[in-house]
Amino acid sequence: MSTAVLLTDQGAGTRVDLSWTPLDATPEEEAFFASRMGSMDAGRSGSFEPRDRFRATG
Structure with a gap:
């Protein structure tokens, strides 16, 4: 696979x-x-959501 x-x-x-x-x-x-x-998109998006919540807490 190429990324x-x-x-x-x-x-x-x-x-x-x-x-x-x-x-x-x-x-x-x-x-x-x-x-x-679709499954890959869900997994990738899920990895960014905790980071975004962490950054939002300052």
């Missing part, structure tokens, strides 16, 4: 954009990968 991370200055914060692409995958593997993106 790309793009950090963009947003003034008071930084935007993080992640993209994942399967490498050397068969069409079936690519379809399975695409079908699991």
